[in-house]
Amino acid sequence: MLNILTNHRTIRKYTSEKIDEQTMTELLDAACRASNTGNMQTYSIVVTTDEEKKKELAPCHFNQGMTTQAAAAVTFCVDFNRFNKWCEQRNAVPGYDNLLSFSSGLIDAIIAAQNFCVAAESKGLGICYLGTTTYTAKRIIEILNLPKFVVPVTTVTIGYPDETPNLENRLPLAGIVHYETYKDYTEKDIENIYKEKEALESTKQFIAENNKETLPQVFTDIRYNKQNNEHFSNELLQVLKEQGFMQ
Secondary structure: OHHHHHHOOOOOOOOOOOOEEEEEEEEHHHHHHHOOOHHOOOEEEEEOHHHHHHHHHHHHHHHOHOOOOOEEEEEEEEEEEEHHHHHHHHHOOOOOOOHHHHHHHHHHHHHHHHHHHHHHHHHOOOEEEEOOOOHHHHHHHHHHHHHHOOEEEEEEEOEOOOOOOOOOOOOOHHHHHOOOOHHHHHHHHHHHHHHHHHHHHHHHHHHHHHHOOHHHHHHHHHHHHHHHHHHHHHHHHHHHHHHOOOO
């Protein structure tokens, strides 16, 4: 298990081989065994294998090729619709139309997604998280027919790998782990934490391709800039209101 975790690779190219029903069921069962808040399991999982439906979802994920090439696109959603209905049918009054409830469902959905991904990799499958789900949640809700109190929070493409990419660089533990209390970073700490990443030839190429001077500029000016962050934040807030949260 440690070997699977430490050798994780994001897979963006897949073969045409399908995933058999038994394997998919095993992966979904592993996902649903994940830890969750109060054992309420306030999430749902939508498995999309239909080619036309994957094509319909593709623009929601900025038309990244793996959305349609993968055997399945699996959307993990916060879901208080099911739990609310159960409460009401048992003479209980649900009070989950708020940010805290959405946040707990979000955490639970992501934990389930990670269980799913680790299980998939243990079976020789490849996965790719799509961070675009919350950007275009409104459209995904329409395509997947998600009712009120259901919000998509991440999508995982899954299939048999048609590539073996290099391991992505990660920050050293010293840059991430704090013991007992949080120790803020000095300028020297920041230099040490990011120096290996910045020294990579792939990083230098990435900076040049984007016509920038530093790697942070690629993030702040192009990939995750303030204008887009604010736009998609407003979009997501509107979705949460429309789906019954943020009341």
